[in-house]
Amino acid sequence: MPGVVILEEAPSVDVFIALREAVGWGTADREAASRSVVNSLYWIILKDEDKERVIGCGRVIGDQGLCYYVQDLIVLPEYQGRGYGRQMMEKIMSYLDSRAATGAIAGLMAAINVENFYLPYGFEKRPNLRMGPGMIRYLADPFEETREKRK
Numbered sequence: 001m002p003g004v005v006i007l008e009e010a011p012s013v014d015v016f017i018a019l020r021e022a023v024g025w026g027t028a029d030r031e032a033a034s035r036s037v038v039n040s041l042y043w044i045i046l047k048d049e050d051k052e053r054v055i056g057c058g059r060v061i062g063d064q065g066l067c068y069y070v071q072d073l074i075v076l077p078e079y080q081g082r083g084y085g086r087q088m089m090e091k092i093m094s095y096l097d098s099r100a101a102t103g104a105i106a107g108l109m110a111a112i113n114v115e116n117f118y119l120p121y122g123f124e125k126r127p128n129l130r131m132g133p134g135m136i137r138y139l140a141d142p143f144e145e146t147r148e149k150r151k
């Protein structure tokens, strides 16, 4: 029966860019986004089969050894709060569990006010007594292109 399904496949580049835009992350560079689509280790998409529309995604990147990173977990705003984010994280955790090796880690950078969403999957907030803060540097302004278009 059609409905909302999770598929273990990558979105198209255009859909990936649009999903990121829809949750306020700006317009990503298309070339770079296409490399992200191809070079990720594991992708899932959330698809509304009735509307033939991709409504979410999530992915894992990493070195296939000791380091993995969860990125771009997105559910379109109109579909949020219905358990789809949890279903996608469960898929991602199954993938990560299947790759677990002694010493391996999975990281993520939680968006503001989303940290608690990840607690049930065993992710720890930083800083804590054992670990310093996570850190990030944008290599280019993600909102620059959006601003240019508005001019």
Ligand SMILES: CC(C)(COP(=O)(O)OP(=O)(O)OC[C@H]1O[C@@H](n2cnc3c(N)ncnc32)[C@H](O)[C@@H]1OP(=O)(O)O)[C@@H](O)C(=O)NCCC(=O)NCCS
Pocket (backbone or CB within 6 Å): 023, 072, 073, 074, 075, 076, 079, 080, 081, 082, 083, 084, 085, 086, 087, 109, 110, 111, 113, 114, 115, 116, 117
């Ligand atoms: C974060 C996101 C993926 C969650 O997806 P969702 O489909 O709305 O979440 P679900 O309905 O599956 O919620 C699952 C559980 O997490 C909780 N939850 C949802 N959003 C949460 C949040 N921001 N903070 C804490 N808990 C949250 C729900 O209450 C629910 O709890 P329950 O199991 O006790 O009922 C979605 O809100 C989203 O795409 N946000 C914008 C993009 C984003 O910030 N992504 C995360 C990047 S780090």
